[in-house]
Amino acid sequence: MRIVKLKQDRLNSFLEAVSTDSELWGPVKKGADKHRFKIVDNPAEFDLDYTRTILPPKKIFLPPRFNMFKAMPTAYEEETMDPTKKILFGVHPCDIHGILIMDQFYTQTYNDPYYIRSRENTIILGHSCWPDEHCLCHSTGTDVANEGYDLFFTALNDEYLVWIGSSKGDDLVRIVPELFNEDLSDRDIQNYIRWREDRSKAFKAEINFKAMPDFMELKYRDAVWENLSHACLACGSCSNVCPTCTCYNVNDKPRLSENASDIARCWDACTLESYSEVAGGENFRESRSERLKLYYTHKLQAFISKYGKPACVGCGRCAATCPVGINVKTVAGALDGEEVDAFWSRYATEVTK
Ligand code: SF4
Ligand code: SF4
Known part of the structure; x- marks a missing residue:
């Protein structure tokens, strides 16, 4: 070089x-x-x-929404x-x-x-x-x-x-x-x-990423997930701002006058309630705690076992964005047994009193 x-x-x-x-x-x-x-x-x-x-x-590279193709009754463009x-x-x-x-x-x-x-x-x-x-x-x-x-x-x-x-x-x-x-x-x-x-x-914040796969496994049923879910707004912002979140959905938008539809691809987020909903209205992750667990399993555990590194590049966007203080730093801190000072932890103390 x-x-x-x-x-x-x-x-x-x-x-x-x-x-x-x-x-x-x-x-x-x-x-x-x-x-x-x-x-x-x-x-x-x-x-x-x-x-x-x-x-x-x-x-x-992939805008929040773009048309992939136009579908017609017997062909597509x-x-x-x-x-x-x-x-x-x-x-x-x-x-x-x-x-x-x-x-x-x-x-x-x-x-x-x-x-x-x-x-x-x-x-x-x-x-x-x-x-x-x-x-x-x-x-x-x-x-x-x-x-x-x-x-x-x-x-x-x-x-x-x-x-x-x-x-x-x-x-x-x-x-x-x-x-x-x-x-x-x-x-x-x-x-x-x-x-x-x-x-x-000059770095002030730290996470023990090496320990996280074990902590995720050990604390899969920990009260922390329920505590997080009391405050989470299910807004999906943490996924939208994360450089490693890749989930998307595909929607049809009919062009009624042409007997055709635009098939569009748009960003999705596993923290949204609709994410795990399937035909018939069944939802496999209806509770916010299950969805947050999925998000953090991807970041702190599953990606490491597949690719050898966390699906977090430490950009701090989730910390700067989540309105209730749920982010990779506070979640990892809670899994590590720290007393976390964030809106969600104070709120959980209030609602479980
Ligand atoms: S963790 Fe925060 S940013 Fe993510 S969905 Fe919940 S409230 Fe929104
Ligand atoms: S700090 Fe990690 S989890 Fe948070 S937005 Fe950045 S890459 Fe995603």
């Missing part, structure tokens, strides 16, 4: 030069203190001083999925790991043509970050990305150290080679090592 340098004040010239035939996506401020990935005309619109976007990059070339800039290491998990999921057992087409047309440009109180990527080992990107920009003083992670990334650098400097000095290397050490020390 080659590493080059780029002056930070040349970043926008680089992004403009490489995105002439692609959509340029990246983090843009939304409201006072939130961010989202958005297409921009001008890279000056990016705000790189962010910790996490509301939704992860999965929305760019495939919708052409957007083949637009995209450059996705400013992706943090946890989200790069989220993309790697989706790559595995959507290509290992069954190839998902919608995901694959979109993914193959997207160049990933990663960017360094600094943790806040919700970031758990140090515990999941996803605080650094060694693969899954085409270029990765680490901001140090007024420069970037730019890791070239693929031949596509190398091609981008070759479009404007005059912007880059190939000579890394000992000082650059020392600065980077110091930055890595300081960043490691």
Whole structure:
């Protein structure tokens, strides 16, 4: 892997030069203190001083809702999925790991043509970050990305150290080679090592992920699941914001005047009541505690036994999003026997008095 340098004040010239035939996506401020990935005309619109976007990059590969095909009485027509070339800039290491998990999921057992087409047309440009109180990527080992990107920009003083992670990334650098400097000095290397050490020390939240598969097994009937369910609103937000949640549903939308239907694919969430409902109205997971158990079994146990790592990349979105404080940190803490200070634990104390 080659590493080059780029002056930070040349970043926008680089992004403009490489995105002439692609959509340029990246983090843009939304409201006072939130961010989202958005297409921009001008890279000056990016705000790189962010910790996490509301939704992860999965929305760019598989939008929350899209038509797969049009069904007619005796035939169907495939919708052409957007083949637009995209450059996705400013992706943090946890989200790069989220993309790697989706790559595995959507290509290992069954190839998902919608995901694959979109993914193959997207160049990933990663960017360094600094943790806040919700970031758990140090515990999941996803605080650094060694693969899954085409270029990765680490901001140090007024420069970037730019890791070239693929031949596509190398091609981008070759479009404007005059912007880059190939000579890394000992000082650059020392600065980077110091930055890595300081960043490691800045993490505040931790989870013992190694112990979680055992704890999930041992505490499958623990009162914690009932306690969580008293407060859970079954809103599905924790699944929507999670970069590793992949469940979807398929709906028919009739086009009455044409004797045809649009067959649409839309994000689903195992925390929603309708998720486990089948024809005839039977629901296999009617209770919120069973649905939360399913969600956390996937995150903390089942995925580990199949893929050797948790289905959590420590992005902290569930912690920043759930209105009642149910998130991977507080649930893992409760399973680990901690006194958890969250709305759901205080509420459970009230309702079970
Ligand atoms: S755990 Fe929180 S975010 Fe998830 S469904 Fe329940 S209330 Fe909504
Ligand atoms: S479980 Fe929470 S912290 Fe982990 S990847 Fe999903 S949203 Fe991020």
